[in-house]
Amino acid sequence: MASSFLCLTLLFITIYSADGFEMYTVDRCVFNSTELKDIEYIRSYYYHKLEFTRFSSSLGKYVGYTEYGVKNAESWNQDKGNLAAMNAQKDTYCQHNIGIDYQGFLSKSAEPTVELYSTTPPAGRHPAMLVCSVYDFYPKTIRVSWLRDGQEVRSDVTSTDEMEDGDWYYQIQSHLEYTPRSGEKISCKVEHASLKEPLIKDWDPSMPESEKNKIAIGASGLILGLILSLAGFIYYRRKARG
Structure with missing residues (x-):
């Protein structure tokens, strides 16, 4: 069977409160093996649950999704040092943790x-x-x-x-x-x-063992009840004659 597509998400949240609004970032690694070519590192920037800027190692740069996000992306993409550091996260951050997870549990299996x-x-x-x-x-x-x-x-x-x-x-x-x-x-x-x-x-269309047991127990109880009733009736008749 083909291997399933796996996603490891590691969450780092930075919150700035202003009248109930929050800003936070999410770092995640998307992968289907431990090979570097099969790994994508993504950092997303959110404001009030709306993603406005994202870095993707597959693109090697930032992308903006709002007017503010586009301005951020244009500015951050000018910083070659920052881009190099972000691209390096695919190796130092993702591959390292993916290797640990594969050894710990992703390579394990349990029969159904x-x-x-x-x-x-x-x-x-x-x-x-x-x-x-x-x-x-x-x-x-x-x-x-x-x-x-x-x-x-x-x-x-x-x-x-x-x-x-x-x-x-x-x-x-x-x-x-x-x-x-x-x-x-x-x-x-x-x-x-x-x-x-x-x-x-x-599928065995015959009656399940549990149902057979229920019937057997019920039949035994019925027979026992009849025996006790008969014994009681005989005892009553003998006592009445005496």
Whole structure:
């Protein structure tokens, strides 16, 4: 699978208060590898949430987005020493921190856990719906698809976006609405960077083990209740005769 596009944002805020208005700068590194050619250093200048000037290492200069920002850019671009220092940030600031992050967590991966179950479909064209729940995976990029007798299903499929768990892991759900056919095989296919080959989970239309246990427990309780009732009835009749 192709590697995902990553963005590391390091924030330095300088605030100047004047009747509730704020000015601040944001430094960030956009990258998809640790190679210098794949890194862009950006510094943005904001006033009251509006970006007015930006430096980009890809352009090698400042660019203005407002009248005030354009004047700033024209002035700052005249300072060759400042431009050289800003361009150097791509190496000293970005590449250094990106290397640390790759070693620490960006090169790591966690295999997804997959659960497949049925649910009541919304009003639609099909009487049945399956849910493929995929969770606890990292990195974020993942592909979830459905197979019906070995062929990929492209219609009546809906999926959520990858959702953060708040602990570096992600989760996603995919839904398949369908009309059951006798003898068919339906599977959920998961492709992820942590897997050497796609993970395929087959749907078993038989009753889930949890439901079987519930029925077994209920039946046992019913039988026990009948036995106790019968014993009580026999005891009552014998006592009445005595």
